[in-house]
Amino acid sequence: MTDPTTTTPDRRPGGRTARVRAQVLDAVCAELAENGHEGLTMEGVATRAGVHRTTVYRRWRDVGGLLVDVIDAAGEIDWQPPDTGSLRGDLTALNQQIQESLVVQPSLAVALMAASFHSEQAARAQTRLWADRYAQCEILVERAVERGELPAQRTDARSLLIAATAPLYHQLVLLRADPDPHLPERAAETAVLAAAAGAFSVRRRREESM
Template identity: 80%
Template sequence: MTNPLDTTSDHRPGGGYTARVRVQVRAELAERGYEGLTTEGVATRAEVHRAMVYRCWRDAGGLLIDVIDAAGEIDWQPPNTGLLRGNLTALNQEIQESPVVRPSLAVALMAASFHSERTARAQTRLWADWYARCEILVERAVGCGGLDARHTDARSLLIAATAPLHHQLVLLRADPDPRLPKRAAETAVLAAAAGAFTVHREESV
């Protein structure tokens, strides 16, 4: 975050090296993976003195948090190609394609999130933001009559639709299955049609 209110970092001044460092952190993560990330490497690549990195990001964890947070700031929007089914499929395809290069930034960020409590929280923020952005897909579908008029738990639907993808790619580390994005989307839509994500009054108590 270039955001000066950022409570994560300690001082992060206006110096032009901030962006430069961030780029190099991402590069190192993508090239060498989380464990290959070193303050030394980043500093050298960014042509900044190692001490500077410590001053501004405190330690290796700070770099990670910064990059994870920065990942949430790109102006991404979920696909909007029409129907819910298609949108979820497209979403899944995006997920599937992103970490196709090994080691990828996406996987490295996952690994990084295990580094410390703070990186874990950053990762949690990132996911929360991502799901918040995706909820519009579900809301659109409800509005267009694609779903039961009763209130649907968008977050659960989205998780049902996308979790299998993340599961396969990140946890199982299986090779991508080209049919999985569509299948998982359809499964979620079927379940939704069957009322699986309907919010009952008494449950919300």
């Protein structure tokens, strides 16, 4: 699950409205990555985008609206989960993409995470986007079950995916530690071993919640 906020979607031809949106969203990404949420202003975005600030205010109204549209645009990216032939390989590739998105400087992914704490609109949009990405990545677990890598009983795909990817965010965002080139594979392997042992079976989680 490459961080859904690190690249902009393919720009579709669509006249002036589409061009203005592309210019503005690119400007938001640049301003946010360089200056953070605190430095993001409607005027700064308009200037960088080369459009009149009245246009920006009329369409997006405020900074929250700009952030929501950037996140929504990320959902338009034509991205597919990795398919390496094994669950361990898929999760490792997924983690490598996440790590790359978090360590690039400046990191738009980290900037948007921070911004979501200041904007309820952005927080809701980001929650929707991540929910969609996790749902999209459930195919990794489905393929693993079909290959016989996971127990026959139903596996809670989202719990497995969270367990596999969480160490990257803990290490790089919470602890702000230097990237470990071995962490993507190590975290993937740990999650696969736990899943193979039934740690994420739907039945087990149902029993634990009773």
